Amino acid sequence: MNPYASVTQLRSGLDNGDFSADELAHFYLDRIDAAEDLNCFITVDAEGVLAAAKRADKAIADKRIGPLTGIPIAHKDIFCTRGLLTSCASRMLNNFVAPYDATVVDRLKRAGAITIGKTNMDEFAMGSSNETSFYGPVKNPWDRECVPGGSSGGSAAAVAAGLAAACTGSDTGGSIRQPASFCGVTGLKPTYGRVSRYGMIAFASSLDQGGPLARSASDAGTLLNAMEGYDPNDSTSAIADPTDIFSSSRALKIGIPSQYWNDLSPSLTKVLEEARRTLESLGHRAVPVELPHTNAATAVYYVIAGAEASTNLSRYDGIRYGHRAASPENLEDLYQFSRSEGFGSEVKRRILTGTYALSVGYYDAYYLKAQQIRRLIRQDFLDAFGEADIILTPVSPSTAFKREALIEDPISMYQQDIYTTPASLAGLPALSLPCGVSDQMPVGMQFIGPHFGESLLLTLGREYQSETDWHALHPADNHD
Amino acid sequence: MTEWEAVIGLEVHVQLATRSKIFSRAATTFGEYPNSNANAVDIALPGVLPVLNEEAVRMAIKFGLAIDAEIASSCRFDRKNYFYPDLPKGYQISQLDQPIVGRGTLPISFGDGSIREIGITRAHLEEDAGKSIHTAYDGLTGIDLNRAGTPLLEIVSEPELYSAAEAAAYFRELHGLVTTLEICDGNLNEGSMRCDANISIRPKGAVILGERTEIKNVNSFRFVERALNYEIDRQIAVLESGGKVVLETRLYDSERDETRSMRSKESSDDYRYFPDPDLLPVEIPDELIESVRVTMPELPTAKRNRYIHELGLTDYEAGRLIEDPLGARYFDAVAELSVDAKLAANWILGDVAAALNRDEISFVNVPIAPDQLGTLLNRIQDETITGKIAKSIFELLWTKGGSVDGIIESQGLRQLDNTRELEGVVSQIISDFPDQVGQFREGKEKILGFFVGQVMKATNGKANPKQVNEILRRELRA
CATH class of the missing domain: 1.10.10.410 (Arc Repressor Mutant, subunit A)
Structure with missing residues (x-):
């Protein structure tokens, strides 16, 4: 069996009887065991997987086949999964077994997918390196000294290392796209509102969006089709046409924003230029666009995301569930000790800065100002989409960096998100896909599309990937 | 001696009578087993999201129409952040600066028959908190989240009430209005309406307001009046002895009939309000407002005018009847059967009220249907029976049921006029x-x-x- 087979290949293998869902499940479980040092998983539900695989084999035999029947996928540990630990990689939720399935989990189950486990991540999705997890860092399968990116680092590394067919992730300021880029996989952050947030533990409500990490744009589209759609449980979810990854391709105007390209390192510029030429060779045309407020995006992002996080995380008070400090003397102690012990330092930093940004006397200068600039950033994109159909940018200023290189320097760490936060602030869909290597590490590029333009992005991605093989590269299997 | 004048404004929290909560599908029924009416949203599990109950919006609009207020074409919800064990999310979803209902007025008829329009500053939607129970477990506090998420309409009056009696009359009028509108069950002893009072005093005729105190959570007409009277006397005594009233929150202790300082507002909390990103702004199209308008019942003021000017009732009779919206509805149903309105009022305020009182029941379960009382009164009018016989038939109807004409015939009660x-x-x-x-x-x-x-x-x-x-x-x- 090929651990790097696409969802499409696995589908036909299962349907043709080349292998059973049970065999496939055992295959991936064994690989997960063997790759334990990567620390991709917080929970592996071997028993549940095998039971689900048996049901899938029955369904296949009965010709009740959904698009993902029998396909093992993993969920980022930010999604609530009924009966399974849902920790958000935090000590705070180290004991939280969710009593319900997130809408995304439920929909993927209905499409037939088997939940093989829950992937590691930055605590409460706060981090760009997967080093803030209570369960320890995830290693990049391309170079175990390097980070896999974050916060969906476990998901990206699991796909890259062939430990699951695909994974879910969540993206608030780049948390799907940057790890996809660092691990050489394809990740999509959908338009805000396309995928229900119900059951996806909130970090920053106005930015959070669930999405797929997969081996290709095509696989990402298959997962997205199962995940997307209006959900009455999420007031911010949208009614939109389903994504069509086979939408007819046409000659596109590809916007090249100087603000994203000018300061790029020579080695990444070389890779990105090559990708641009490939796209041009497919009949598309590069056009310059301007996104003048780009340089404010990261600051704006950290004010807004922090503000929202500071109140979203207030529910973790040690009263009803989650970590509670031992023998508090009074209510004040109960709150203070439970939260001091339960949250890691990056989470505390965000809560503190966010609380500050919302406080009387600072609200106007920080939160309100950030919202005003957010509108300008959004308007930049709307203007640019008057000139171009999609926008092509790098995903990250660098390839995967070494562990502990930035963790003590939050500002530098935050700067990692410079190319991903603007689309988040504007609520736009953005696809991260491999487009080359630099010093033997994967490099990703980003397609940013207009609102609900996923079909455009994924179709272009599929077209690019049919012309190139960057997405098919995988790290050496160190236990083969 | 200075003559003092009190200036009072009330904030009344009205629990809306929706079947489910304002942001979740859990039921709002009162008195259930602790936490049995609290679902994943109410206990604020990780990942859950609020979804606005449209019925709560309709009820708020109904109130807005009743006080002739501007209904916001768009409003939004904000988070009010503070930690408390019975506040599961660590914030309350409320409306800070874009309330659904803007400025309106409520005409109040005072005891002396005079009527004054009291300004209502705003009314906004928010969610109720749960309850902390300190008595059930030794040394521990129990949390009951059944009430958490019950929709509240917070109605804020202008400081235009000038005595404790006026404040009580306003609270009473509001109670009559929200029950007539059927947006609240009006059960004060279940906390369906809770009142906070802001009160200050100033020399009569002065323009500038004195320093105020806020009295929290007074939940009956009588206690509002008593708490405010106590507080007025207390503030006067403070000022007359050369002291200063301190801005603070006070609690009314009905057993001792006094208010006590709860906390100073000097160290006022920073609630860090900001727009709740989980909820989109609420757009209120004209069609929605119109669809609520057609469901509007006759309002107490219009009813009072109709009773007095069309039906010839006295101020007193009209006032007594509209005090209880169900009683007024009963009266309307009886009067509709072309019964002499005055006679109907006499009977309802006399015999019916006395019997309800005697049996300790209310108009919800009055045993005589309005059409039977109407028939009874019509039989007096058309001289089929005497008033005296009518009283005995009334007792029969009340205790045993049956029809008026059936009883008259079967018991040969027809008036002797041969x-x-x-x-x-x-x-x-x-x-x-x-x-x-x-x-x-x-x-x-x-x-x-x-x-x-x-x-x-x-x-x-x-x-x-x-x-x-x-x-x-x-x-x-x-």
């Missing part, structure tokens, strides 16, 4: 009581009542009193 028959009874009585006849003829007219009584006794109360009077006078003079 002249010849009555003449026979009268002449028998005249011959039975010669002494009394003599007294009458000597000019003691009052004794006529005695003869009427005798005739009624002889006819089991069925005799037509008018006819009896006529025949008696004629026969006695003969």
Whole structure:
């Protein structure tokens, strides 16, 4: 069996009887065991997987086949999964077994997918390196000294290392796209509102969006089709046409924003230029666009995301569930000790800065100002989409960096998100896909599309990937 | 001596009578087993999201229309952040600066018959908190989240009430209004309406307001009046002894009939309000407002005017009737059967009210349907039965049920108005009581009542009193 087979290949293998869902499940479980040092998983539900695989084999035999029947996928540990630990990689939720399935989990189950486990991540999705997890860092399968990116680092590394067919992730300021880029996989952050947030533990409500990490744009589209759609449980979810990854391709105007390209390192510029030429060779045309407020995006992002996080995380008070400090003397102690012990330092930093940004006397200068600039950033994109159909940018200023290189320097760490936060602030869909290597590490590029333009992005991605093989590269299997 | 004037504004929290909570599908029923009405959203599990209950929006609009207020074409919800064990999310979803209902007015009729329009600053939607229970477990606090997420409409008045009695009258009027609108069940003892009062005093005639205190959570008409009277006296005493009123929150202790300082507002909390990103702004199209408008019942003020000017009731009768919206509705149903309105009012405020009182029930379960009471009163009017017989039929209807006409027929209660028959009874009585006849003829007219009584006794109360009077006078003079 090929651990790097696409969802499409696995589908036909299962349907043709080349292998059973049970065999496939055992295959991936064994690989997960063997790759334990990567620390991709917080929970592996071997028993549940095998039971689900048996049901899938029955369904296949009965010709009740959904698009993902029998396909093992993993969920980022930010999604609530009924009966399974849902920790958000935090000590705070180290004991939280969710009593319900997130809408995304439920929909993927209905499409037939088997939940093989829950992937590691930055605590409460706060981090760009997967080093803030209570369960320890995830290693990049391309170079175990390097980070896999974050916060969906476990998901990206699991796909890259062939430990699951695909994974879910969540993206608030780049948390799907940057790890996809660092691990050489394809990740999509959908338009805000396309995928229900119900059951996806909130970090920053106005930015959070669930999405797929997969081996290709095509696989990402298959997962997205199962995940997307209006959900009455999420007031911010949208009614939109389903994504069509086979939408007819046409000659596109590809916007090249100087603000994203000018300061790029020579080695990444070389890779990105090559990708641009490939796209041009497919009949598309590069056009310059301007996104003048780009340089404010990261600051704006950290004010807004922090503000929202500071109140979203207030529910973790040690009263009803989650970590509670031992023998508090009074209510004040109960709150203070439970939260001091339960949250890691990056989470505390965000809560503190966010609380500050919302406080009387600072609200106007920080939160309100950030919202005003957010509108300008959004308007930049709307203007640019008057000139171009999609926008092509790098995903990250660098390839995967070494562990502990930035963790003590939050500002530098935050700067990692410079190319991903603007689309988040504007609520736009953005696809991260491999487009080359630099010093033997994967490099990703980003397609940013207009609102609900996923079909455009994924179709272009599929077209690019049919012309190139960057997405098919995988790290050496160190236990083969 | 300075003459003082109190200036009072009320914030009334009205629990809306929606079936489910404002942001979750859990039921809002009162008195259930602790936490049985709290679902994943109410206990704020990780990952859950609020979804606005449209019924709560409709109810708020209904209130806005009733006070002739501007309904926001778009409003939004904000998070009010603070930690408390019975506040599961660590914030309350409320409306800070874009309330659904803007400025309106509520006309209040005071005891002396005067009417004044009290300004309502705004009314906004928010969610109720749960309850902390300190008594059930030794040394521990229990948390009951059944109430968490119950929709509240917070109605804020202008500081335009100038005595404790006026404040109580306003609270009472508001109670009548929200129950008439059927947006609140009005059960004060279940906390369906809770009142916070802001009060300051100033020398009469002064323009500048004095320093105020806020009295929290006073939940009955009587306690509002008593708490405010206590607080007015306290503030006057402070000022007259040369002291200063301190801006603070005070709690009313009804057992001791006093207010006590709860916390100073100096160290006021920073609630870090900001727009709740989980909820989109609420757009309120005109069509929605119009669809609510057509469901508007007759409002208390209009009702009062109609009772007085169209039906000829007194101020007092009209006031008593509209005090209880269900009573007023009962009256309307009775009066609709072309019954004399005055007669209907007399009976409802008299016999019906007394019987309800006696049996300790309310108009919700009044045992006589309005059409039966209407028929009964019509039978008095058309002289089928006497008023006296009517009272006994009323008792029968109340205790045993049945139909008025059925009882009249089966028990032969029809008024006796056959002249010849009555003449026979009268002449028998005249011959039975010669002494009394003599007294009458000597000019003691009052004794006529005695003869009427005798005739009624002889006819089991069925005799037509008018006819009896006529025949008696004629026969006695003969």
